[in-house]
Amino acid sequence: MSISTLRIATRQSPLAMWQAEYVQSRLQQLHPDLTVELVPMTTQGDKILGTPLTKIGGKGLFVKELEQAMLEGRADIAVHSMKDVPYQFPEGLELKVICEREDPTDAFVSNKYHNLDELPCGANVGTSSLRRKIQLLKARPDLKITDLRGNVGTRLSKLDDGNYDAIVLASAGLKRLGLEERIRSQFEPELMLPAPGQGAVGIEARTNDPELDAILQPLQDETTSLRVLAERTITKTLQASCQVPVAAFATIDNDTLSLRALVGGVDQQIIEASAEGSAKDALAIGQKVSQELLDLGARELIQELAASADH
Numbered sequence: 001m002s003i004s005t006l007r008i009a010t011r012q013s014p015l016a017m018w019q020a021e022y023v024q025s026r027l028q029q030l031h032p033d034l035t036v037e038l039v040p041m042t043t044q045g046d047k048i049l050g051t052p053l054t055k056i057g058g059k060g061l062f063v064k065e066l067e068q069a070m071l072e073g074r075a076d077i078a079v080h081s082m083k084d085v086p087y088q089f090p091e092g093l094e095l096k097v098i099c100e101r102e103d104p105t106d107a108f109v110s111n112k113y114h115n116l117d118e119l120p121c122g123a124n125v126g127t128s129s130l131r132r133k134i135q136l137l138k139a140r141p142d143l144k145i146t147d148l149r150g151n152v153g154t155r156l157s158k159l160d161d162g163n164y165d166a167i168v169l170a171s172a173g174l175k176r177l178g179l180e181e182r183i184r185s186q187f188e189p190e191l192m193l194p195a196p197g198q199g200a201v202g203i204e205a206r207t208n209d210p211e212l213d214a215i216l217q218p219l220q221d222e223t224t225s226l227r228v229l230a231e232r233t234i235t236k237t238l239q240a241s242c243q244v245p246v247a248a249f250a251t252i253d254n255d256t257l258s259l260r261a262l263v264g265g266v267d268q269q270i271i272e273a274s275a276e277g278s279a280k281d282a283l284a285i286g287q288k289v290s291q292e293l294l295d296l297g298a299r300e301l302i303q304e305l306a307a308s309a310d311h
């Protein structure tokens, strides 16, 4: 048995399509004899884009249909923004590779101001991300943070309609879509710690298929994988849903991995922790930082958030 055609299940948003086409073209280059097809799909999450994420049970809704397609043999792989992938995979599926990371920062986007410092007192900033909201308010408690959902293009249109003084988006998404010129400035990770996995694309596929693994393996980027492993260990250990503002960002310099993470609470409190060590101990470093967050009261913050979201 030999794989001659590989089908990529993908959402149809421009960003998802870019990512799927990126993997398609890299695979096609690596394996000229392989046919690589896209299987575009609409997920439950896409159908209810207007509803706040926290009300619809989270980001998992964007990957479920893709996973169903793979489990039923209608597709072979799914390409994801690692930021949006839940930690747990369904029986029969697993994360195969993580590709080289694009810019992991968040971007300040505005038609009037160059950066956060230039925003006037009480300015209106659009984001639906609790992670972005708590960090914006930490730096600028005077700001008014307003909900902003939809695909990258939709969010930019809402900014252009004059509804916001500025919005915050992932730099990676803007760059991939050729919208880099919309970035007024990039947030330093110290000021706006990115989401776990931000800027990295990963591939999910069925377990127990060595031939498929061999096809995908050349796309694996070791440095990115170790960084994202450390970052995602925070999400996993804290079992934080998307109602919880969590940020985690790892860098690797000369084989030393440095990880910083934070968790936010109902009243904008922030708990943070960091650690560093040998890059090969990425998992252990992630566990150490998670434990420190728990020791500092992260569990209580998360329970408080869950209770307040139920009301």
Ligand SMILES: NCc1[nH]cc(CCC(=O)O)c1CC(=O)O
Pocket: 081, 082, 083, 084, 152, 168, 169, 170, 171, 172, 173, 197, 198, 199, 200, 201
């Ligand atoms: N939540 C949607 C989403 N998922 C991944 C990206 C950007 C690309 C990436 O982080 O890999 C975005 C858009 C954004 O947050 O601005």
